[in-house]
Amino acid sequence: xxxxxxxxxxxxxxxxxxxxxxxxxxxxxxxxxxxxxxxxxxxxxxxxxxxxxxxxxxxxxxxxxxxxxxxxxxxxxxxxxxxxxxxxxxxxxxxxxxxxxxxxxxxxxxxxxxxxxxxxxxxxxxxxxxxxxxxxxxxxxxxxxxxxxxxxxxxxxxxxxxxxxxxxxxxxxxxxx
Numbered sequence: 001x002x003x004x005x006x007x008x009x010x011x012x013x014x015x016x017x018x019x020x021x022x023x024x025x026x027x028x029x030x031x032x033x034x035x036x037x038x039x040x041x042x043x044x045x046x047x048x049x050x051x052x053x054x055x056x057x058x059x060x061x062x063x064x065x066x067x068x069x070x071x072x073x074x075x076x077x078x079x080x081x082x083x084x085x086x087x088x089x090x091x092x093x094x095x096x097x098x099x100x101x102x103x104x105x106x107x108x109x110x111x112x113x114x115x116x117x118x119x120x121x122x123x124x125x126x127x128x129x130x131x132x133x134x135x136x137x138x139x140x141x142x143x144x145x146x147x148x149x150x151x152x153x154x155x156x157x158x159x160x161x162x163x164x165x166x167x168x169x170x171x172x173x174x175x176x177x
């Protein structure tokens with residue numbers, strides 16, 4: 001009987017060891033094909049002035065003066081010939097370790113002011129979420145409703161589509177003009 005207990009314990013330990021090895025192997029397999037950094041990326045918008053440094057296209061972000069290296073996919077390279085250095089652009093895409101991967105872009109027509117968002121006061125619930133997320137401080141509250149100062153707005157779109165955790169206006173009260 002003592003011999004049978006030992007065999008049973010050894011088999012159980014062997015079973016536990018094998019199941020742990022299989023689960024570790026699956027986790028590593030998923031990690032190789034689906035890195036965590038890739039899984040959690042969300043589309044964001046950055047706005048600013050374009051420059052070229054050491055043959056690298058860069059954007060100096062308006063709100064923070066951070067310099068972003070722009071990574072242009074091959075299918076967009078022809079479109080990028082139309083861009084003008086020193087002009088203000090909005091870029092939509094994802095941040096990565098090596099730069100900002102561009103999905104699409106638009107030129108701000110006026111260098112000083114390119115705001116083109118407005119709040120539908122009938123839809124606005126006064127939650128103040130957009131106010132806390134606006135990188136330029138262009139949104140304020142008037143009579144319990146959000147109002148966008150067009151002189152400060154840089155048309156980044158964060159108030160509409162968000163910037164990661166913030167998913168944009170929860171009641172879709174902010175619209176592009």
